[in-house]
Amino acid sequence: MAFDKDRILEYNHRHHAVLGNYDLQLESCQIQTLCDRINSKSNLGALRNRKIRQSVVLSAALSAVAVGLHGRGSLNDIPKDKQTSDVSNNLKSANDRTAAQIMAEVLQTTTDTLLVGEEVLIESRITEGVRIKPGLEAGGNPTIAVGAAFGKEEHRALYGLRTPKSVTLLSMGNDVIDGTGKSIKGTHSSLTALFLTEANIKRHLPDIYVQRWLSGVAFEEFNPGETSVTEAAEIISYAYGLSGVDKLSAYFLDRPRHYPAMDALNKAGMFTPFDKDGDLLPAVILGLEGLKFADGRGLHSMIGEIGGSAEWAVGVLPLVWRGGQAIGMLTSQSSLTRKDLSPEDLWNERFHFTEEEFMLITDARFERKSYFTIYDIIDNPFAGGISAFGAITDNYFVPFMDGVRGDPEKNKISVNVLVVNSLGMVECWQMIFNCRQSLDHTLELMISPKEELENLTEGNLEKAIAGMLQDANLRRRFQIFFNNEYYPVLIPVRDKMILLHKAIGGLI
Template sequence: MSSPLRYNISDVRLTYDGPCEPYEMEKDIVADFNSRHHSVLDLYKIELEKGTIYTLDDSVNGRSNLGVFRSKQLREAVILAAALPAAAVVIDGYDSLRKLPKSEHTPETINKLKRYNDRRAAQIMSEVLQATTESVELGDEVVIESIITEGLRLKPGVETGGNPTIPVGALFGKKEHVKYYGRELRSEITKLSMGSDVIEGTTKSVKGLHSSLTSLFVTESYFKRHIPDIYVERWMAGSMFPEFNPRNVDVREGARAIAELCGIKDFSEMSAFFLNRPRHEKAMNSLNAMGIATPFDNDGDLFPAVVMGMDGLHFPDGRGLDCMVGEIGGSAEWVVGALPLIWRGGQSLGALSSQSSLSRKDLSPEELWKERFHYTEEELILFQDARFEQKPFFVLEDIMDNPFAGGISAFCSISDNYYLPQLKGVAIDEERGLITTNTLMVNSLGNIKHWQLTFRCVEGFEVTVEKMKSPKHKLCGQDRSVIEKEIAKMAGNLLDRFKLRQFFVNEYYPAIVHTTGKLALLNQTIDAMIERKTLNKNDRMIVDSVLKILPEWFVSMT
């Protein structure tokens, strides 16, 4: 159905004319920043050259405080954990498909390039977090546990899954703290939880398209359960609305309720965002018939939630980016986008949907919509394992102990962001050795700030490029003897060993169980992933070599 109320956000652009108060970091502030984050910045031989912080909203929700994030090092580290991975992807990996001949633009090639970008982003993000937690002073010590992520051992339906990411169960902290995490960790060591989508819009990142970004949050809140990595139907708005069961509500009823609570008096003033997928056709038709605009994007539905309902953000016809009404996307994206939305005073309701049913190619759009809650046995087992069998719909309070515990979220643009236009993509000046990043920060107070940071490559651009590479670049395509030799060299160098550990966990997490600071490796799972073509024989040689050369990393499985 063609409708003037349905448009691609790349064709009908959002603009922002709300508050944007700049604060330019003075030289002594820049020097302090470099001193605080020396352990991170030195990994890549960079330092902060200059920075400007734009305040978009300094209102306070009155429901939170920063908690442990009163520490500048910790809260700024979250921004670096978004900014530096984005820089790494733009340095090598962004728009990579365009460099290949058209004949090679196959799904297999695209997936390979996506894995490459995910690998780089996950590598740098985890290095920043680990280097920070290792260097914090007494009194500020923390252990960060990855709780919410896009990574899963296997995805239901047609998706292969297993792309490099920061996986559930990964821990960041000093060795002596990680070893006792969950058992005898001293009370003065703060436990933090994190969620991430190391690249939101990975396909965009390899095709050179708009609005790809890195994303994460870190919070003091304990997570009561982990959402299965499958589809979630989202009902989200920039204003609070009461919880309801989406299975009992038609999209038109939901839209009416959200409009009333958001103070929208006429549907001609309202928009509801969707991913451009056949499964959304029926819902979009229903909303268009009511006069509600349904802007859409071809990839990426996390960031719209972050800025949803933001004052000063609007389409050319004056409509804001108001809500999602039955939009269906990934579970990690729901959580990572929902938390900053809640901090800003909005609401986010999710309902587990059948990824297997919605991945079917033999169903019409109308049939896909009808089948969205028809689960497979595999999905029902996932629901039960995550304790969602009694209530497959939820708000953040069902998942988190306290959403308003101290926390920070950060989103750094890889490419120009079409949802918040001032978030330009990473800019590289190779000749001068400068890298400029633009990161949106939302904290648990409800503050929204845009951090524009320019880093200087201290030893030259090429040195920084080399420092940001994944250890895998030395191992791909090599025979077993060369791989063993390279890994032995890495194991003998403190920095290379540090980077190898992060790579190994992020790459092979579907076959890893974390326990007492060590890794339990599931060899049969490695074989299954090779059979499924998520991994290959080169990966088997890498795994075998790491097991042989670094046995102290692993628990015995015999």
């Protein structure tokens, strides 16, 4: 379906505040429907409001645009002998920062401009960022952290108290970039990701690794702690109606911890496609008809694959909307990031938790949950919801999802967004925006405030920040940057922030 002239005018009017922030207007939009089967379990709820629903797509799209044109392939500009881990991590943080900035700005601008009776208050409830991660993986990367709220100022001030009945509370999940390493290398299948749901998030997933068993169809629930990977494969194969496990595929990240499981499944005749980075989108599209590998097999499942908790939740909710199913088990990030263990030892030690991890598990009320499903995280997964995934780079799994393209001569930007809603519908939005002044000007409006400030001396830095705080739009941008960047030392309390002075030294 292509937007006609009237629909484009309507779209630009509906989102004029957001598009005006970046001097953009929509020029064309083609929606390709990948699945139109309705699950009959949802009615979209508050997401029936087109402006709110489309803002999620726009948030994924513009955050992908910002990274795609300012940060994609940034590692390639560094000489090979200078490409250290610290350099890579700084570049990944820069891309996360850019994506989080734009994603948050779109949501805040949208909620600020909703009419009375349509208003919503959005709280980020599931996300990748934590203060310090167990094990070797660095924490504190820029993100839209748990507790971040988007809505009109008077509603944010009342959050947790009695908000007006006309204001709908929405929960947000996000992984601002899935495949951040790919984004700095410019390689395939890096994307922005978020969802909104009217459902309540019952438990906060600790930001440690989750082992997952996922399928594009519903399967008989089993206890994965008492089920081998080959037995799990048989259960999922049966649910698909396949003649045997040799017809089934199971996706993995290419990590040593997965080699024992992959070897066992390969020995049973299964196909185990893998990738270096990014396991969120594969979860979303498991079992989607029409998407096949070169040998004709589809992407069916994940069986024992271990990845981030945010990726589990952000990928599983749209999978369940589509009719799929997922089981998860918390695993030890400390053990799985050790460099002194063999693949077999990593696999065997995956449930060897540290005291710190046990405290995280207990705080999140998972100590008595040997395994969990989406129903243990979200009270009603089929409450109104929508998820969107903006392609920063060309996508391998959905080949017609090209990465962001910018044409500085014509001042045009193209971006593709995969959209799944709580009805179970799957679409690809292929959007082209026109930069009203120039592409360079649009990018200037998208860069993080940190890039404008980081090279200033102390006196000039204070003056520049003071100047930003005097302008309403720049003040809002700076506040979003500050929250996304320094959340490890910030505790949101209603409309105020508590600053952890003893912790801030570790960030500066």
